[in-house]
Amino acid sequence: MSKPKTLTFAFMDPPFESARTTTFFRLLDATLDAGANINVFAYEGAVALSFVHQKAHGNTVHGRDVEQEGHPLSREWIAALQHKATQIGATFNWINCGLCADERGINEVIDGCGRGSPADLWKFAASADNTLVIGTR
Amino acid sequence: MKVLQVIEQAFRATGEEQDDTILWLSRSMQAAGADFRILLSGNAVSYALVQKGAPALGFGAWRQDHPANVGADVGELLASGVRIDVVTEDLAERGLDKKQCRDGIQRIARGELAELYNSVDQVWQW
Amino acid sequence: MTHYMIIQSQDPFTQVRALQHYDLATSLTQDGNTVRMLLVQDGVSAAHRGAVNPAFEAMLKGGVQVFADAYALSERNIDSTDLHSGIHIAAMDLVARALLAGDKVIWH
Structure with missing residues (x-):
């Protein structure tokens, strides 16, 4: 059996701002479906994707309370992908740019998400089979 | 592994970050042994021309001490041996083709980009 | 020969850089590479049969294999019969x- 491949992704967008976010998460899900390991380097606003205090809300315009609304939270998407990776025996590494987290006050993140620097992006990329950068606009 | 860093946007958050975040990331990655060259395209062709820093911001009594100095950051990258190219037609579209690019930056035509992209292992479009 | 996959999220109607991205894809093809482009998000707007954009049409004729993201098409109520041929x-x-x-793989 061949060794699983590893892909590295750099992502820059904060949650709730751009269609890039959901496209990116769909790509991560498809990557796990392909049986590959994943490294993510979250840069700039993307550090907020794993913020532990994200909170779901109801929506009176939609006429739904908190439970009915089931509002998406990117920290839950990350956790779901972490769980999926564990189930299939893949690794799922997530590093937030530390300075980006400091300046935004977003240092409390969910378990499994670490802190690093662009050096980690290079280390991820150098050790992976391929890398995709998704810049912000 | 050789990476082409394609920078297309200019002056995005430079006031807040006191640098261009992709130039900064590039310099930061150098410490980890990153091997890359830079292509300035789109609005980022301005970075081939700038020689001085941005004006300092001030809001109320707050004053910025160290505004971004993209020219100095580009100079540091060049001094460290990083090759930087700028797209000729992107300069021309903005009326900048007659201006002098800073020493060390090479001009490249759109027709030559395919060869450049083929010459590296990965293309990182920021 | 190199294989390229370009993810095109920008559209030519509001984001003029998309035109350069189409030209780059065509140029890479002419240089002997195989180039595939996946249109995502607003990028799929150019895929509609009724959309008029000469640069996009030139790319389609220039050998770039173009795909459109099913999710983005569905969001916009565009189905397969609405798409440009190919x-x-x-x-x-x-x-x-x-x-x-x-x-x-390059994200535009």
């Missing part, structure tokens, strides 16, 4: 497989 519907597994195959 555009195929795909999903994100296309990108994952390209990355795993070692293609140069």
